[in-house]
Amino acid sequence: MNNFMFYSPTEFVFGKDTELQTGTLVKKFHGTNVLIVYGKSSVRKNGLLNRVKKSLEEIGIVYTELADVQPNPTDLKVYEGIELGRRNQVDFLLPIGGGSVIDTAKAIAAGIPYEGDFWDFFTGKSVPHIALPVGVVLTIPAAGSEGSGNSVITKVDGLKKLSLRTPEVLRPQFAIMNPELTYTLPAWQTASGITDMMAHIMERYFTNTPGTEVTDRLCEGILKAIIEEARKIIADPYNYEARANIMWAGTIAHNGICGTGCEEDWASHFMEHEVSALYDVTHGAGLAVIFPAWLTYMINHNVGKVAQYAERVWDVPVSEDQKAVAQEGITRLKAFLCEIGMPTTFRELGIEHPDIDKLVKHLHANKGERVGNYVPLDRQATREIYEIANS
Template structure:
């Protein structure tokens, strides 16, 4: 196990009706005037936004609003949010929504106290300070409610890039599983896929002797394999929703990734898909992750065997372990198909002829990327080609 620091200061406020306590927690963490940041009309129609406002009012906290966050959140709205916060002397940002809303909120939070262009942070500059952020989570997926990460799409060129800093970790996150019960099955499945991908990016590592985090990763993955079909079959299954919501946070606050080298190639490769086609991030990951696995599994066949046996219950072929590794990858792709996810370019709405453009936009040039296996531009192109033609 490698040396590590782990800092996760977020207070998680979990359970039914907890959104009614937002005002208490904003006040606890020093907020006096809040920007409520949200997406479309669902937060309004469901009454969630009104409940949040009432809670703030009951605590004597002023607020203004900025809606309109899209999936794959755009830099244009971030700039608008930064300007609004400065004009209104906002000192706390409350994200009401899923990962896109939270990511946009974090970008605004980083941009307000910064003299330059917030996009500098998504081009490699370190984030030193940010306004405090709180969240009211409505989709179990990105894990942004517990992480210091944010991903934003630059509209000029449609580049999707990430930034990360402990300064962006939410001060508190309200997690009421009931708020996810109205999600369409497709969005639920996309979220589940994203959660699993966050774990796999940490699970496939070159670091040895990491049994504790291996087992934690496997526990989250097995939970998703069990609970996702249950919520697809019964969207109102509160207990299954609760397990998935907590799994999403655990998957990405890095408790399952400490002390080990991580990869994140699949996320980088997928980002170009969702930037170009504006598809759901989880759907893109469902296409890319198994294709990446097929391309790299020979680098460490026994780690893929471990995944196959422990997570998907495959039988271990001791005479030919490669059979077990391949069986595990197939089991993962079958699981994704069964919960309603696309498994190839055609099902996603992507085009094979766009592979050169997708590869170029990743920006590797003659360089390489990744932790588990270092990939060149040609390697990435091959992964896209596998993804384009994938079958069960």
């Protein structure tokens, strides 16, 4: 096991009607002038936005609104939010939504006090040392951004989708999590979120670091719970306990606990980022295509952990033929993804003729000549994985 630091100071307020505590929590963390960030129409239609605004008004907190954050959020909305926040002298960011909204708010929070271009943080030109505090009202369990210091933004010019990881600066002060707010999520969005959180765990699970049995077992147990609870939600979208378990799983999948003591991979996420940047597909659905292809490649290059994953997560019987065990695990993963309505090929994702040359070129321009750690992938390897996803 490697040395590690695990830092997770976010206060999670979980359960029914917890959004009514928003004003109290903002005040607790010294917010007085809030920029509310949200997406399209759902938070208006279901009354959540009004409930949150009322809780702020009752405690004397003023606010400004930034609406219409899109999935796969772009730098344009971040620039708009930075300008709006500075003009109104906000001192607190309050995203209401899922990962796209939260990531946008985090980028704004880092950008407002910074004298340069916030994109400097995403390219590595600069590191954020200060940011406005962020509090979250979560509506979509998927990205885990409510419990992490991460943000992913796409720059429209050049379609560069890059991530920022700053757990000490951008981890939210609080996250309000009411599973009832997820009842009316479309089945596609629910399934995409489930796939995303599973991928967050798997990016950490597939490691060459020895001696990580406790972390491995955490990952395996959470994955098995997600699979079980996902099937309950498919059968009954209003199953509160299943929704609650999935919402909490999305948080702990990405708050760092599943990666303690090990070297993480992240090649599949980087490869998918190029797909969603170029074709604007749902991130979780893109991962449903890329991750099985990545695992298939690994059968012939580093089969050990893939076979363990098949045995412990998908209950494939132990055998001396590790490749056969691993292949059966991938088959069961793909069957589960199909069961919850996810694609497993580019064609099923709606991309008939993916430009693999462009995907490979952009990937390595953004992430270097070798991507990932479980098996460092060069251009030939990532091309092969994209081609497997296209077969």
